[in-house]
Every structure is written in structure tokens, then in C-alpha cells.
Amino acid sequence: MNRYRTHTCNELREKNVGNNIILSGWINKKRDHGNLLFIDLRDNYGVTQCIIDQENSKFSQLEKIQLETVIKIQGTVLKRSNETINKDIETGEIEVSIKSFEILGTCKELPMPVFSDQEYAEEIRLKYRYLDLRRKKIHENIILRSRVISFIREEMSKLGFLEFQTPILTSSSPEGARDFLVPSRLNPGKFYALPQAPQQFKQLIMVSGFDKYFQIAPCFRDEDARADRSPGEFYQLDLEMSFVEQEDIFNVVEKLLVNTFKKFSNKKLISEKFPKISYLDALLKYGTDKPDLRNPLIINDITNIFTRDDVKFEIFKKLVKSGSKVRCIVAKNTKDKPRSFFDNIDKWAKDQGASGLAYFTIDKDVTAKGPVGKFFSKEALTEIMKITDAGVGDSIFFACGKKEYVEKITSLARDKIANDLNLIDESLFAFCWIVDYPMFEKNEDTKKIEFSHNPFSMPQGELDKIDFEKPLEIFAYQYDIVCNGVELSSGAIRNHIPELMYKLFSIAGYNKQDVDNRFSGMINALSYGAPPHGGIAPGIDRIVMLLANEKNIREVTMFPMNQNAQDLMMNAPSNVDEKQLKELSLSLKLKK
């Protein structure tokens, strides 16, 4: 028998009545009736009500004790009378009559209550994270995270994947996000970088002949935070397979995610086979490459309508002539919505930095009601209704501008309108694949051709038939998984052919020398017999966030940093001694 406990705080039941037991835990709550004191004792597993009265010599001592003090209780299990059973806790049929107790850990006055459903400012939650983590909801989120990761490990092992660790101190990668750098003492003036992902290593693992690899891999990117993006570090289920085509990866990951989401959530999956949407289609229909498919609204292009003579909307017509696009969203059955519904959306659009959203409602006899309705002839309206599948009683919102601008504002408007009309079913998970990413894109500022995603991806099509003169028309075997509008992972079939790699990099402006310098490990390896291979890397934090039904990634992260990438509990980052800097051959030159 352990000196601290015979049972956990969620173990005692009616069958234990009469037992002498020992419990240890935190004082969750006290209810002091003067001559009778109830103490809810809490541990990781649950809560047990303990009771003591003034007959006991320890009574007055226990009456004074602070909440969240850690104590050990010795006592006997009593059956509660019918009226006093608490159905809300699993140990609610019994209580423990305290015979003696011992303080194991004292507690100062709390900076924030633990037993409370209130929301607290994140500043205080992060500073006292160990107190915050005692609270039920986040405590359970973190346990969920652990279970999800264990489950994924088991599934991956069953599928024949081997788990390997890859280096944390590695070299800076020239593409992508900003690196975290670590100065090297033994190599003055040189720096390691923390890996943004084990991208090159996992490919090298394939070249080394291991066939199927996975890792719950820490990834480090020095970019600004968002609600679904921790600053600094996050975790991916990194995986890679040899001798596979795109479909092989899809089959493995689809099955894994379906099993995981079915096991850990009661929400329904819209489809266990994830629909595939091409990148270009996604941008047209949803305005984004991470569409929320729970949202039934679809964006349509009606640019051509504004070249008709019987459309008099001159501002848009002029913009269209100079290359702008017009895209629209149909909101069904909104004829009777109050004016405020429309004004509200227009105001919202202006808050987003747009010039506003034009709209009209289609009334009977195909007439357009609304501020800009008068600019459209009956024939033009009929054409719009044909393109957009709109009917009488529906409203059409539309925006005009350069392609990227229209995509962005219609994408946001699609979310906004669906939310306002309550069209999103929160009890669903809607997965999809986004496929067929362009290999290159043109940087509109520099007019240069750049890799649009991962430079190591395999271009699509027969290799001897690819037209390298038209780089913007080359697509890659590159794919993302999106769930409920959250980008969960991206992956690719890799380019394992060195000559092809040089060719593609040359299009993006890197000569052979550049490639050899920057990716020496990779490019060398590929020239000694590399298998065709590919992989993907689902984000663990975001998966758990969806499963826990949280909107913020910090709710499923044990010790997150704040938005300014500071750890308020550990005081990181911090100053270092002059001696440490000197050892690293560094001196500081701070901006004022």
C-alpha cells in the first residue's frame, strides 16, 4: 500500500462502503456549515466529497485550510442517504468521513480561481498555466491530446510505419518561413536552424530504404501567431512512403483521419471518402484553398454579365473592361429579411477593407429590388439566375475587383452570410482534399516566377511531355487536407529525379550551383538511387483543436506562448550573460 492513497478521487463506489481508505488530492471546494464541513477532494481522475464535523479534533484546523491545498485524508466510506446523492459526479453515491488528515502541499492565496467556469484573461492563464491546467475543461483537452497521439501512433504502427526522430539542430532552409536560429559555439559565426518541418530528413529516410516513416514531429517557424497558429512551435504527424502514387497516400491518411475523428468525437463526418477539389476550382467556388464545406454557399463568376449593353452598372463595367472580375454569392430566400440584414453585411464588408458589397433581391416577374437593382435588365437578370441557380426571393451579393481581391472578399463574405443565416451545421466534420496545385506562380510585385508551394514536389504528367516554356501551366502532385475550413495538412509526391529538380529550380531562378549549395544533402542523396516517394504531414494541434471543439490552439496546448512569442510562466525569451554571448562570438546591436 502506498502511503499517499489507497484509491483515486474517482474510484470509490457503493461497494466500498465501510472501507478504511486514504485519498490524496487538491481541495477543490469547501462548504462550511459551522459544525459540519464538506470538502470536495480532486485529483486527475475526479472528485470525492469528504466530510468532517466538530466532534473531530482536526475540525477547526481543516476549516481554516486554503482551497487548492494538497492534502491526504484518512477516513471511512459512507453511503449517502437518498436525498443527498449527487448525480453530477461519479462518486456521488458515497462520501468519505474524515478521521485524520495531513497537509502535503500548502497553497498561497490564488491569483485565479481553479474551481470556476468563468473565462479569464489569457495573460493570467498563461502566467499561472499550472493552475489553469487544473481546470476541468482544459485538463480534459490535454488528456484528449495525449489519447489522440497514442491512438495515431498505434494506427501507424499497425500500418507498418516506423517512427524515427530527426535532428532538431539542423541547417537553415532558404525557402519558406523565417527560421529560428541557434548560434554555434564550435563554429563561430555560423548558425543552426530549428527545422520548419523534417522535410528533407524524411526524404532522406526514404532514400535510405526504410519504406514507411512517421513521426510526431516538432516544427519551428518564426512567424506571427493566429488563433489556429501557435507562435514558435507546433506538431505534425509527419509521414512519408516509398513506391507510392498520390492515391496511396490518400488511402492511408483518409482512413487514419476517419478512424481518429470517429473515435474521439460524436460529430458526424459528411463523407468518409474525402471529396477532391482542384486548387483552381476551390479559389473560384469558395475564394480560398481552405473552404468550409459545411457552408452550402457557392461563389459564381458573373464577369461577362457586365459586358452586356443592357447592364448599366457603369462602375463595375469600367472595372471589368480593365480586367477586374465580378463574383457573386446567392443567399436563398432572403426576400423578407429586414433592410438591416443587408446593411449589416455591407457595413461588415467595408470593415474588411472592401469598398462594400453590392446586392439586390430577385422579386416576382424577375425584377431586381435593392440599391443597384435598377441597373439590370430582365434578360441580364435571367442570365445571372441561370449561372448562379438563383430563384425568385433570393438575394445576390457581388463584388468587383482584381482576381485576388475578389477571391478574398467573397471568401470572407461566404462565411459571414452563412453565419448570419445560420447555415453552418456545427455537428459535422466536412473533410476535403485540395489537389492539383500549380507548380509555379508569378509574384505580382517582382513579376518573377516562384514556387507556389513545395519546391520538392513532382510535376504532373509524362515527364518528357512537360512544357517548361509555360511554367504557369505545370501542375504538381501536391495536396492539402481541409476540414471545416481549417487547413490540416499538406503533402506531395516528391521529385526524386535530380535533373528534373535542377530544371524546375532553374525556372524559379536558381542555377545548378545554387541548388547544390542550398540542398546539397538532398540533391546528392537523390543521385544515388532514390525511390519514388511521397508523403504528407497533418497538424496534430489542429486535429485536436477540431476534436475538442475549440477555436483556439492554445486551448489544446499545454504550455503555449502568447501572441508576442513569450512564455509568461518561464519568462522566455530572456536576456543572457555577456559570458554566454562571448562564447558564441555574438554581440548585440539593439534597435532603439
Added chain:
RNA sequence: GGGGGUGUAGCUCAGUUGGUUAGAGCGAUCGCCUGUCACGCGAUAGGUCGAGGGUUCGAGUCCCUUCACUCCCGCCA
């Protein structure tokens, strides 16, 4: 780097058009209470109203500057 929101007691918040001594609940301290499970009742302590400057007879409230937190844009192969 830019835009929005927030900042009042240890915690969560209220505070009217600028007007007396800035309030409530929880927590803390003290007292009362033997069946509560958000126990109840009474009392006490606790405030640089984020900071600085300005307007005014008078500022938590209006103006300017600044800081912190947060959400978003940029950024995130």
C-alpha cells in the same frame, strides 16, 4: 509593419450627459450556522480606474501620446 477590440479590487465585471466618499459577485480575513454539492447569513480589509500628458472649477468618463493582452491583415515552402 497595419487595422479592430479590451484594460476599473487578487479574479470576473458594472460605473448614466464630465459632478459628493468609485460599486457588485467570487476570493481573502473575522464571526454565526450539522446535509451541502455555485451551501447560507453578517462584518472587515482590499483601488496609481494600464501609464504619461492635456482640456476643465471638476476626468474612471472628453482629447493626445504610449504600454500590455487579444482578434484580424501582412507573413505562414
